[in-house]
Structure formats: C-alpha cells, structure tokens
Amino acid sequence: MIHSMTGFGKACLQLPTKKITVEVKSLNSKNLDLNVRLPLTYREKELPLRNVIAQELERGKVDFSLYCEITAEETSNKINGPIVLSYIKQMQEIIPDADATELMKMAVRMPDALKVERLELDENEWTEIEKVIKEALVILMSLDLVKGVL
Numbered sequence: 001m002i003h004s005m006t007g008f009g010k011a012c013l014q015l016p017t018k019k020i021t022v023e024v025k026s027l028n029s030k031n032l033d034l035n036v037r038l039p040l041t042y043r044e045k046e047l048p049l050r051n052v053i054a055q056e057l058e059r060g061k062v063d064f065s066l067y068c069e070i071t072a073e074e075t076s077n078k079i080n081g082p083i084v085l086s087y088i089k090q091m092q093e094i095i096p097d098a099d100a101t102e103l104m105k106m107a108v109r110m111p112d113a114l115k116v117e118r119l120e121l122d123e124n125e126w127t128e129i130e131k132v133i134k135e136a137l138v139i140l141m142s143l144d145l146v147k148g149v150l
Contacts, residue, residue: 005026005027005028006027006028006060007026007141008024008025008140009022009024009135009137009138009139009141010022010023010136011132011133011135011136011139012132013128013129013132015128016072017070017072019069019071020068020132021067021069022065022067022129022132022133022135022136023063023064023065023067023136024053024064024065024136024137024140025062025063026060026061026062026063027061028060029059029060030059031059032054032057032058032062033061034050034053034054034064035061035062035063035064036049036050036064036065037063037064037066038066039066039067039068041068041121042066042068042121044121045121049133052134053137056134056137057137057140057141066129066133078114078115079108079114079115080113080115083112083113084104084110084113087103087106087107087110087113088103091103091106
C-alpha cells in the first residue's frame with residue numbers, strides 16, 4: 001500500500017560528553033530526494049547513512065539532520081602557543097610600550113592562533129547513534145500510519 005510520506009521524527013541520545021539529536025522531516029513526493037546534514041566528525045558515515053534512510057523511506061523529500069551538542073568541558077580547540085607568542089613579539093616590536101593584555105587580545109584573533117583538532121569517530125558511539133537514527137525513522141513512519149487511519 002502506498003501512503004503519504006509527510007511527517008516528522010525526532011530522537012535524542014545523551015552520551016557522557018555530548019547530546020545527539022536526530023531529526024527527520026519528510027514531505028510527500030514521488031521519488032526520494034534526500035538532504036543530509038551531519039557534523040564534520042560523522043561525514044565518513046554519510047553514504048552508509050543515506051543507504052539506510054533510502055531503504056526505510058522509499059520516497060519523499062526528506063531532510064535528515066544530526067545535531068551534536070557538547071555537554072562536557074572537552075573541546076577540540078586549543079591555543080597555538082608558539083604562534084600567539086610570535087604575534088605578541090612582533091606587535092611589541094612595532095609598539096614597544098603597548099599593554100600586554102591588549103596585545104594578547106589582538107594576538108588570539110590573528111590567523112592560526114587556535115588549533116582545531118579533528119575528533120576521531122568512535123565506532124561504539126556511532127553504533128548508539130545508529131539506534132537513535134532508526135528510532136527517529138520509526139517515529140516518522142508511525143506518525144504517517146496514524147495520519148492514514150484518521
């Protein structure tokens with residue numbers, strides 16, 4: 001039986017250092033038109049994820065979003081100390097009597113003052129995220145079935 005693919009599914013997962021939220025929105029359409037939004041850390045899983053979604057939702061204009069909110073003190077940004085010190089030294093040569101605090105404020109805004117370390121994908125974490133993705137898809141499809149009954 002062909003039924004409408006208009007709906008919304010949302011599921012959340014609380015991990016020790018982050019909160020994952022999965023949202024799936026679908027509008028009725030003859031073909032599958034899939035738009036996927038993922039954080040950079042999970043980009044390598046995009047193709048398998050598209051395949052899972054395509055198997056579950058055969059048609060519809062689908063917007064899939066995975067949001068990651070860091071809830072712990074852990075961060076991937078680190079101050080690049082040698083670069084910042086180099087900037088401060090160069091600015092002191094230009095303005096010898098400048099306030100050190102002001103120089104620091106300027107130096108941390110300069111290019112490459114922060115190092116962004118790419119976080120590696122944890123496969124155990126991804127397994128938990130896959131469960132939440134499937135849960136959001138089930139919610140989307142179950143709401144669609146309820147609408148079909150009404």
